[in-house]
Amino acid sequence: MNPPTFLWPDSCLFGLFLSHDIDQIHDRELFRILGDVNHIRRLWMLGERGSVGLALLRLLRAVFVPKRGEGDFRTILEIEAQYGFRSSFYVLHDPYWSRYGPRYTLRSKVLHRIVQLITEAGCEVGLHGGYYRFNNAEGYRESCDALRVALGIEVTGIRNHFLRFSFPETWLAQEAAGLRYDATFGYNDVPGPRDGRILPFFPVDPQTGRRIDIVALPLKVMDVTLFRSLGLNGERALAAAWEVIEPVVKAGGLVSLLWHNNYFNEPEYWDWQWVYEQLLERLAALKPWCATGAEIAEWWRVKEGL
Ligand SMILES: [Zn+2]
Incomplete structure (x- = not known):
C-alpha cells in the first residue's frame, strides 16, 4: 500500500464523511x-x-x-459529538404517497424540530434525491426549492434515494440544478469503493471531455448493505465494514459511511447502531479530518484550484 500523497486539513492522514439518509421519521x-x-x-x-x-x-x-421522532437524531448527534464529529443528513423530497416516497412531509413539525437539532449541532442538511428524479435537472431544482421554502435550507449537496444513479446523466442534472456535490456514488449490495474511488473527484462527461462541476464524494460502507444485502450481523458486520475501511485509511482516502436514522434505538436491530458506534470509536483513535459533505466538497474545490 502506498503512503498518502497529501495531507487532509489539520495535517490529518485521512478524511471521514458521516452521513444519514432520512427516509422516515415517524414511529x-x-x-x-x-x-x-x-x-x-x-x-x-x-x-x-x-x-x-x-x-x-x-x-x-x-x-x-x-417514540418521539427527534429521539433517534439526538442519539446519532450524541454518538458523533463524543468525538467532535459532525455529519450530513439528507432530507427526502417526493410525493408522500408514492411507492418510493418519503414517509413524512416537509410540513411535518417533527421534521422541522429535527432540522433545527441538526443545524444547531453544526451538522448539514442536504437533499435526498427522489427515486425518479435521479437524471432530471428540473426535478432536482423543484426539490431544492421545496427544501428552501419549507425548511429555510439552502442545500448544496445531494444523495439519491436507493443510490439511484446513471452516468453521466445524474451528475449533469445535478450540475444544471446548481448543486455543488453528490454523495451517491457507491454500491447498494456490496461494501467498498465503486470503481476503486477512494478520494473525492470531479467527474468528466465522456461525450465532451468536459469536467462536470460536481464534487463526487464516493460511498464506502452503508448499513443496509451489511445487514440486509450480505445478511451479516454483530461482529461479522463490523469485521466486513472494517475490511473495507482499513485500506482506505491506510491509503489516505475518504472514509464515507451511510447509516439510516430509523435503525437507531431499535432492540431488534441493536447491532446496526452498535457497529456504527464501534466504527466511530476505532476511527476516532486514528484521528481523521471529519467534516460535513459540504465542507469536504468545498475544501476539495480549493485544493484542486477550482
Ligand atoms: Zn433513501
Whole structure:
C-alpha cells in the first residue's frame, strides 16, 4: 500500500464523511406499520432473519406509545459529538404517497424540530434525491426549492434515494440544478469503493471531455448493505465494514459511511447502531479530518484550484 500523497486539513492522514439518509421519521405511520406487519409475516412464513418477539413489541410500541421522532437524531448527534464529529443528513423530497416516497412531509413539525437539532449541532442538511428524479435537472431544482421554502435550507449537496444513479446523466442534472456535490456514488449490495474511488473527484462527461462541476464524494460502507444485502450481523458486520475501511485509511482516502436514522434505538436491530458506534470509536483513535459533505466538497474545490 502506498503512503498518502497529501495531507487532509489539520495535517490529518485521512478524511471521514458521516452521513444519514432520512427516509422516515415517524414511529406511528401507516407505511412503517405495514412494513413491520410484513416483516413479522416473513419472519413466520419465510424464515426472514430477526426476532418475532422484538418485532411484535416494536409494532405495539408504534401503535400505542410511539417514540418521539427527534429521539433517534439526538442519539446519532450524541454518538458523533463524543468525538467532535459532525455529519450530513439528507432530507427526502417526493410525493408522500408514492411507492418510493418519503414517509413524512416537509410540513411535518417533527421534521422541522429535527432540522433545527441538526443545524444547531453544526451538522448539514442536504437533499435526498427522489427515486425518479435521479437524471432530471428540473426535478432536482423543484426539490431544492421545496427544501428552501419549507425548511429555510439552502442545500448544496445531494444523495439519491436507493443510490439511484446513471452516468453521466445524474451528475449533469445535478450540475444544471446548481448543486455543488453528490454523495451517491457507491454500491447498494456490496461494501467498498465503486470503481476503486477512494478520494473525492470531479467527474468528466465522456461525450465532451468536459469536467462536470460536481464534487463526487464516493460511498464506502452503508448499513443496509451489511445487514440486509450480505445478511451479516454483530461482529461479522463490523469485521466486513472494517475490511473495507482499513485500506482506505491506510491509503489516505475518504472514509464515507451511510447509516439510516430509523435503525437507531431499535432492540431488534441493536447491532446496526452498535457497529456504527464501534466504527466511530476505532476511527476516532486514528484521528481523521471529519467534516460535513459540504465542507469536504468545498475544501476539495480549493485544493484542486477550482
Ligand atoms: Zn433513501
